[in-house]
Amino acid sequence: MLTLNYRDSRPIYEQIKDGLRRMIVTGAMAQDEKLPSVRAMATQLSINPNTIQRAYNELEQEGYIYSVAGKGSFVSGTADADAARRENLKEDLRKLLGELRYLGVTHEDAVKLIKEVYEQ
Numbered sequence: 455m456l457t458l459n460y461r462d463s464r465p466i467y468e469q470i471k472d473g474l475r476r477m478i479v480t481g482a483m484a485q486d487e488k489l490p491s492v493r494a495m496a497t498q499l500s501i502n503p504n505t506i507q508r509a510y511n512e513l514e515q516e517g518y519i520y521s522v523a524g525k526g527s528f529v530s531g532t533a534d535a536d537a538a539r540r541e542n543l544k545e546d547l548r549k550l551l552g553e554l555r556y557l558g559v560t561h562e563d564a565v566k567l568i569k570e571v572y573e574q
Contacts, residue, residue, distance in 0.1 A: 458501075
């Protein structure tokens with residue numbers, strides 16, 4: 455299901471959150487599918503359950519999952535979450551492009567970079 459990269463500089467909970475988000479967005483996990491319990495995932499990955507809980511909490515805040523008391527966490531419909539995530543990423547991109555422009559990257563070089571990403 456998920457693998458961790460201990461060479462990745464990001465915190466483990468972010469790796470878990472990003473991995474689950476990717477699985478939800480790509481359709482590897484269906485709407486209303488039950489996620490593994492915090493304890494089960496912590497055991498599977500051999501990490502602290504608080505780390506899993508933090509990833510689940512952030513995914514819930516972002517709208518990718520929802521919790522039912524006594525039942526667990528489930529994949530939500532991602533339309534709203536995807537729209538919010540897109541807007542956040544667009545704003546991040548605007549900031550990065552502004553910084554690149556300040557550092558002397560030309561419009562043409564920025565467009566080339568964007569084309570490279572979309573052609574991958």
